[in-house]
Amino acid sequence: MVFSSIFFIFYFLPVFMLLYYLVPGRVKDIVLVLGSMVFYAWGEPVYLVLMLFSAVFNYYMGLELDRIEDPSPRKRNLVFTIVINLLILGFFKYYGFLLDSAGSLFGISIPHPELALPIGISFYTFKNLSYIFDIYKGKIAAQRNLLTFGVYSTMFPHMAAGPIVRYADIEEQLRSRTVNLSKMGIGVEIFIKGLAKKVILADNLALIYNQILATDGRISVLTAWLGIFAYTMQIYFDFSGYSDMAIGLGKMLGFDFQKNFDYPYTSGSVSEFWRRWHISLGSWFRDYVYIPLGGNRAGTARHIRNILIVWALTGLWHGASWNFVLWGVYYGLLLLLEKYVLSRFLGAAPALVQRLYTFLLVMIGWVFFSIPSFGSIAHYLGSMFGVSASGFLDRSFLYYLRSGIILFIISILACQPNLQIRFRRLMRTRPWAAILIDILLFVIAVAYLVSSSYHSFLYQQF
Amino acid sequence: MVKRSYKPFFRKLSYLFPAILFIVLLLNIVLPDRSFSEKENRVLASRPALSVDQILSGQAETKYETYVNDQFVLRDLWVTLKADFDILLGKTESNGVYLGKSGYLLESFTPPADKRLTATLDAITSFAQSHTGIHQYMLLAPNAVNILKSHLPFSAPQVNQDQYIDRVKDTVSSAGVTFIDVRDTLRNHMDEQLYYKTDHHWTTQAAYYAYLAASDPLELNTAQVSYEKLPASVSFQGTLSAKSGFRSSAKDELDVFLPKSDVAPEFVVNYVEERKKVGSYYAADRLKTRDKYAMFFDGNHAQIKITTPSAEGGNLLILKDSYANCLIPFLAPHYRNIVMIDPRYYYGNLEDLIAAEDIREILYIYNANTFFADTSLELTLVPQ
Numbered sequence: 045m046v047f048s049s050i051f052f053i054f055y056f057l058p059v060f061m062l063l064y065y066l067v068p069g070r071v072k073d074i075v076l077v078l079g080s081m082v083f084y085a086w087g088e089p090v091y092l093v094l095m096l097f098s099a100v101f102n103y104y105m106g107l108e109l110d111r112i113e114d115p116s117p118r119k120r121n122l123v124f125t126i127v128i129n130l131l132i133l134g135f136f137k138y139y140g141f142l143l144d145s146a147g148s149l150f151g152i153s154i155p156h157p158e159l160a161l162p163i164g165i166s167f168y169t170f171k172n173l174s175y176i177f178d179i180y181k182g183k184i185a186a187q188r189n190l191l192t193f194g195v196y197s198t199m200f201p202h203m204a205a206g207p208i209v210r211y212a213d214i215e216e217q218l219r220s221r222t223v224n225l226s227k228m229g230i231g232v233e234i235f236i237k238g239l240a241k242k243v244i245l246a247d248n249l250a251l252i253y254n255q256i257l258a259t260d261g262r263i264s265v266l267t268a269w270l271g272i273f274a275y276t277m278q279i280y281f282d283f284s285g286y287s288d289m290a291i292g293l294g295k296m297l298g299f300d301f302q303k304n305f306d307y308p309y310t311s312g313s314v315s316e317f318w319r320r321w322h323i324s325l326g327s328w329f330r331d332y333v334y335i336p337l338g339g340n341r342a343g344t345a346r347h348i349r350n351i352l353i354v355w356a357l358t359g360l361w362h363g364a365s366w367n368f369v370l371w372g373v374y375y376g377l378l379l380l381l382e383k384y385v386l387s388r389f390l391g392a393a394p395a396l397v398q399r400l401y402t403f404l405l406v407m408i409g410w411v412f413f414s415i416p417s418f419g420s421i422a423h424y425l426g427s428m429f430g431v432s433a434s435g436f437l438d439r440s441f442l443y444y445l446r447s448g449i450i451l452f453i454i455s456i457l458a459c460q461p462n463l464q465i466r467f468r469r470l471m472r473t474r475p476w477a478a479i480l481i482d483i484l485l486f487v488i489a490v491a492y493l494v495s496s497s498y499h500s501f502l503y504q505q506f
Numbered sequence: 507m508v509k510r511s512y513k514p515f516f517r518k519l520s521y522l523f524p525a526i527l528f529i530v531l532l533l534n535i536v537l538p539d540r541s542f543s544e545k546e547n548r549v550l551a552s553r554p555a556l557s558v559d560q561i562l563s564g565q566a567e568t569k570y571e572t573y574v575n576d577q578f579v580l581r582d583l584w585v586t587l588k589a590d591f592d593i594l595l596g597k598t599e600s601n602g603v604y605l606g607k608s609g610y611l612l613e614s615f616t617p618p619a620d621k622r623l624t625a626t627l628d629a630i631t632s633f634a635q636s637h638t639g640i641h642q643y644m645l646l647a648p649n650a651v652n653i654l655k656s657h658l659p660f661s662a663p664q665v666n667q668d669q670y671i672d673r674v675k676d677t678v679s680s681a682g683v684t685f686i687d688v689r690d691t692l693r694n695h696m697d698e699q700l701y702y703k704t705d706h707h708w709t710t711q712a713a714y715y716a717y718l719a720a721s722d723p724l725e726l727n728t729a730q731v732s733y734e735k736l737p738a739s740v741s742f743q744g745t746l747s748a749k750s751g752f753r754s755s756a757k758d759e760l761d762v763f764l765p766k767s768d769v770a771p772e773f774v775v776n777y778v779e780e781r782k783k784v785g786s787y788y789a790a791d792r793l794k795t796r797d798k799y800a801m802f803f804d805g806n807h808a809q810i811k812i813t814t815p816s817a818e819g820g821n822l823l824i825l826k827d828s829y830a831n832c833l834i835p836f837l838a839p840h841y842r843n844i845v846m847i848d849p850r851y852y853y854g855n856l857e858d859l860i861a862a863e864d865i866r867e868i869l870y871i872y873n874a875n876t877f878f879a880d881t882s883l884e885l886t887l888v889p890q
Contacts, residue, residue, distance in 0.1 A: 049571060050571070050574050050575050050578055051570070051571045051574050051575075053527070054527060054530050054531055054534065054574075054578075055531065055534075055574065057527060058524065058527040058528050058531050059531075061524065061527075062528075086567050087564045087567040087568065088564050089561065089562050089564065090562065225516075225517065225520040225521070226513060226516045226517055226520060228516075228520040228523075228524075229515070229516025229517055229518070229519040229520035229523075230516055232519050232520060232523040233515075233516065233519060236523075248595060248597075259663070439661035439663070440661065440663045442660070442661045443659070443660065443661040443662055443663060446596060446598075446660055446661070447596050447597055447598055447599070447659075448596070449596060450594075450595050450596045451595055451596075468512075471512055471515040472511040472512055472515070475514045475515035475518060476518070478515055479515065479518055479519055479522065482519065483522070483526075486523075486526075487587070488587070488588075488591055490584065491584045491585075491587040491588040491591065492588050492591075493575070494575055494578045494581060494584035494585065494588070495584060495585050495588040495589075495751070496575065
């Protein structure tokens, strides 16, 4: 199930919430785990088994790690747990990719069945791994109650697309949390904003970029930039919208998750961008890969190696395809460049220049991210820099600009904190006006969701 | 932590939002399902039958979500709201339909894959070469996106339909098929209404001009009959408004051209597969439905035979799509027998039909968008 669907919002959510609010204390945990299983199984029931296995397996291994005190069997246990988790992830997510890559290395094609990617596998694997690492490092004690661990591991708000919530962050709340109406209100507010970002902004922006990508032949320089700008905004509102919905739903259930996006497009450097973009993933790689590898404390050469490993893996985490690796390595190189060369100049530059520099590099990065084939990436970059473009400006640019300009203006405003600050002021000074805005956003988003089944059955009438 | 001053806002929202969800849930459960949406011109999904197999494979869930969307309370209103908001956002294209000037909705032209077009043209060519004794003609009607190019939204990207029509013209002409080019005629009458504003068909007026343009190559004596234009409906809402969601309340006038004569012409229209014979080209009861264009020959049928008392022409076979339906009433008085075949629905043997009906002339009538997307004509002409 996805949050941005009529079925979730108008069927699953009210029924589930009613049950969750009606039942007392610990019974809420049972309702939450059962509800999450329904949520997860909806549309792809078979992989529920895999998700539950991962939860039970990590629960058990957590207990083991807690119990064993002797360092060397403890380490063996850790390695075993990591290997099993990564094997599952590897098999379901990277199996076809590895065979294809190995095949093309030797110039052969290895036939293999196409496995559907289990929903959220990258998220729940990482979430469970963080739990295991933290126990190993002694930061937390293992959870003895399977039901409580089940709530952490299977909870539907962050199951499908993050954030990658750490056990340590919500340990207290798993034990006892306040579920009340004003928290519900906060959750509703965040959820509606997230829904509007995803459905009104991201999905409409997607139409523009997809149309430009689908153009036969060459496009002009400005059309190419406009296209990748639309995608830059789309991916932000899509991803952060989904995170907002998850955080909002968490609040409704009584949980406080950390924010996952912090206005990344206002960053003044690439490293700042990555402290503001998908924060739960960046900090995961920092804490569980980069720092264990030695971080930047073991000399320049090691540092460069560590950065490149971390960023290649970060890229690969986003999808089983080489363009994601390229995208990750692109950021690894930019971060190194910033650290060793640019930081001196960048620090002295005016804020606007810093932000422009970051935004341009991020936009270019999205080309690698959004296009799977290297040839097409080169072609698109070529269009952006005039090499393979049809010209600098053409009629289609004016068309896309005209049809997208309102969305672009809203997007630019909405990816900066100002709008939200004003809205928060309105919440205090004129609550009804703020509520009206929220309801209006919700109504428009619902109109898009209802209409989405419009095209699926259109029959030709010729 | 909630600051005190935010509290009224969050409290209100915490009552309102769940209340909205529950009211809508209740309405959705209580209100009856609809089977057809007039507004969208399509059958709505009905409650899927659930089986364990379907649930385990995930199919039931997908179907159920579509069902829930299709039967959502006040669906038409939501769809209208979405379309209006799209226009507010500046959108001028939706689902392959442009929101053009002066209220015209124009279906965009998708160029055919080269292989596809070549296959159809090869079939026409080889059919022409193996039937040299039969006169063959082709009328390929351009679409609104071609003739009314100037009505497209500002700098909308468009593929030139003419270059593809020209290719068809060249190929079939060299195979001996007479190509009836109606593009110039239509362009000369651009200021009249040649296409419906909300539908993908051409108007009866446009078909009449095409008939005049075709009379020369077909050697028809157009002086024989004169026509008067009468509105059959003023509330025609076509497929393009349904498909795009744009201008969903706009209405078109749908005209018929009736011969000015005191004597009612006697002819028989025979719906062969349906085994139904009527004395009119028009199915008036279709005017009560959304698809009012189907009043011409009751929509699309695999095979229709028209028999007239005409002494002028012989036996004509027409291979056609729906653009032909409002044109054929003009042609009918000139032929003794007309057999209309819609290859998309016809599974009979064309050779047998030609022999049995003693066909002397063949006329292809298609609109460009359908012709370039068609895969059935080639199978009818050259059975595999």
